[in-house]
Amino acid sequence: MxxxxxxxxxxxxxxxxxxxxxxxxxxxxxxxxxxxxxxxxxxxxxxxxxxxxxxxxxxxxxxxxxxxxxxxxxxxxxxxxxxxxxxxxxxxxxVISPGSRAAIKATKNHRIGVIATEGTIKSNAYEKAILSKDLQNKVFSLACPKFVPIVESNEYKTKIAKQIVDESMAYFKGTDIDTLILGCTHYPLLKPFIQEAVGPDVKLIDSGxxxxxxxxxxxxxxxxxxxxxxxxxxxxxxxxxxxxxxxxxxxxxxxxxxxxxxxxxxxxxxxx
Amino acid sequence: MxxxxxxxxxxxxxxxxxxxxxxxxxxxxxxxxxxxxxxxxxxxxxxxxxxxxxxxxxxxxxxxxxxxxxxxxxxxxxxxxxxxxxxxxxxxxxVISPGSRAAIKATKNHRIGVIATEGTIKSNAYEKAILSKDLQNKVFSLACPKFVPIVESNEYKTKIAKQIVDESMAYFKGTDIDTLILGCTHYPLLKPFIQEAVGPDVKLIDSGxxxxxxxxxxxxxxxxxxxxxxxxxxxxxxxxxxxxxxxxxxxxxxxxxxxxxxxxxxxxxxxx
CATH class of the missing domain: 3.40.50.1860 (Rossmann fold)
Structure with a gap:
């Protein structure tokens, strides 16, 4: 069996x-x-x-x-x-509970970013899961509706992909997050661009x-x-x-x- | 409830x-x-x-x-x-399955060390758990019977503790492990000495x-x-x-x- x-x-x-x-x-x-x-x-x-x-x-x-x-x-x-x-x-x-738990384990300053699709962000599922474990955490959520289409069209290594990622990640400037959840299983394909955009000190959590x-x-x-x-x-x-x-x-x-x-x-x- | x-x-x-x-x-x-x-x-x-x-x-x-x-x-x-x-x-x-899984996740060269008590090493529990998931892995196991007493006697930050750790860790020289499981929940108190002895490139897994x-x-x-x-x-x-x-x-x-x-x-x- x-x-x-x-x-x-x-x-x-x-x-x-x-x-x-x-x-x-x-x-x-x-x-x-x-x-x-x-x-x-x-x-x-x-x-x-x-x-x-x-x-x-x-x-x-x-x-x-x-x-x-x-x-x-x-x-x-x-x-x-x-x-x-x-x-x-x-x-x-x-995939949401594992991603949330890993972020709670990783964060040192309790400032956690989440990027995901509109549906996931609208559901507030990550924020709820993270705060239910510890209200000290502060969650910064961003929907990135352009990321899935660029992966599915196999353009995830292109200059356009990098530009889209850079534009989206600008949202996190000044938030002081030390951990960022890739809250969509498509996003790890864009990981090199995402890491470059947020800098090497932010730990990326691959929820998948x-x-x-x-x-x-x-x-x-x-x-x-x-x-x-x-x-x-x-x-x-x-x-x-x-x-x-x-x-x-x-x-x-x-x-x-x-x-x-x-x-x-x-x-x-x-x-x- | x-x-x-x-x-x-x-x-x-x-x-x-x-x-x-x-x-x-x-x-x-x-x-x-x-x-x-x-x-x-x-x-x-x-x-x-x-x-x-x-x-x-x-x-x-x-x-x-x-x-x-x-x-x-x-x-x-x-x-x-x-x-x-x-x-x-x-x-x-x-604590054994979580430690084994974390080691399998962490290792890149499939060479994993385990330190634990005599009872745990004799049971072969870590080796069994790790190999059951992937026979590519090679496991190097070492019983460290002096570690628990030195922690329980509150001497885990002393020079004697460092010496005992150094002597034990010599076993791993030449094994080329990239991951070492602290297979006893007392051992994380000796973590600084253990990390120093095996070098910064070996990832320590705290099974607890x-x-x-x-x-x-x-x-x-x-x-x-x-x-x-x-x-x-x-x-x-x-x-x-x-x-x-x-x-x-x-x-x-x-x-x-x-x-x-x-x-x-x-x-x-x-x-x-």
Missing amino acids: TSQAIGYMDSGVGGLTVVKEALRQLPYESVCFIGDQARLPYGPRPAEQVREFSEQLGQFLTAKNIKMFVIACNTATSAALEYLQKTLPIPVIG AETVSSVSLLLDYFNLANESSHKELPDRYFSTGSADRFKLIAGNWLEMDDLNVTHVPVESLSLK | TSQAIGYMDSGVGGLTVVKEALRQLPYESVCFIGDQARLPYGPRPAEQVREFSEQLGQFLTAKNIKMFVIACNTATSAALEYLQKTLPIPVIG AETVSSVSLLLDYFNLANESSHKELPDRYFSTGSADRFKLIAGNWLEMDDLNVTHVPVESLSLK
Whole structure:
């Protein structure tokens, strides 16, 4: 049973920043990923709709016999985590709590920045999570709606990307933050530009990578880790968008040229 | 219900390195700690006996109405974690898995050192935990039986302590480790000497501090976090040894001079 794959969902390729860290920290755990490119971006959508899409993707992967479901998308975590924890028959974890906990652990001056999509910022999920643990913290939140499109269009290493990042990060001047949460799983692809813009003294928290630590803990806690020293199942990737396009960006990011990618038509996703 | 304290046990004051991090990361969570100074050190004792002592301490704190039990002692974790997870009615977590996971996350060259008590090293618990996740890792383990006594005798800042640390750490010369797990919750008090001995390029993993991240995750996961923004209950400390002596070392380490410490006679600890 424990050789089953771990399921990951995202609106697009951002969730692969979580998968990349999982491949590194948990090399014997099989990956079953779905990206909802056909309906991307999730950021500007109403929470109700994001919850419905997330549930569809959760049910799709559950039907593939996963043992744990990771909402590798901040917007979907803020909209659907509690609901999916109640409705799916397996452990479900999101990316917001791990990112918040890591920031609380890292900050020395209690001044924490958060960058995320409009949906995540509007939900106030990071600020709530951080302040619930310690009201001493001060949280500076910024929506960066241009970041996801620039990553999904594979332009995240371009001059335009740098310019967009610089313009957005100007918001943090004078805030004296010592910690900045990348509160969207797409953002680590822009990490070099972000670090350059905020300076080397600000610790960047990759909420996705932190989530893998939580996945690893829950595998141990619930005795769900794969006990053999190799994957029992091949990694599989699904996309509601173009499989070729997914293969290109994902292969590039994961440094793999033989990804097993299957297109899933949105129309085939329905709720049970 | 969620305002209940979190329980922590150790053979002595070492577990306070976990508590110190908990006070920092989880300031609204009350602490209920017991140190078993009367029967310290645990390191050289048979696993069976350590398990029995740990169960006594677990039952003692459970009777104080704690909501979670943290085995803040590596020797006791290796001897009793699985058993107490089955027998206590609340979530139980140990320090070995969090330390192992943090080391796997940190290492770049897959060469990881572990220092711990004889009992922990003999149990092979760290090596097993690390290799089960990735056989690429190479683990170099060393028992340091002199470290706990030097901490418990409050001599951990002395020249003798430095000498003992230097002699032990010589073992790692030529191993090329880039990560070293402090696999005993007493060892962080010797951290400055240890870091000096192994050099600045070796990342020290404080298994106790890492455990607090796991405590925080499970509080979130099981909806057990205190929801108010202050402690509902005062922190309490118990010791089977001298309360005054405990107050001295613990107060010094936690930088608090008003610790609420109560002596608990070993004879009063019995198993239900």
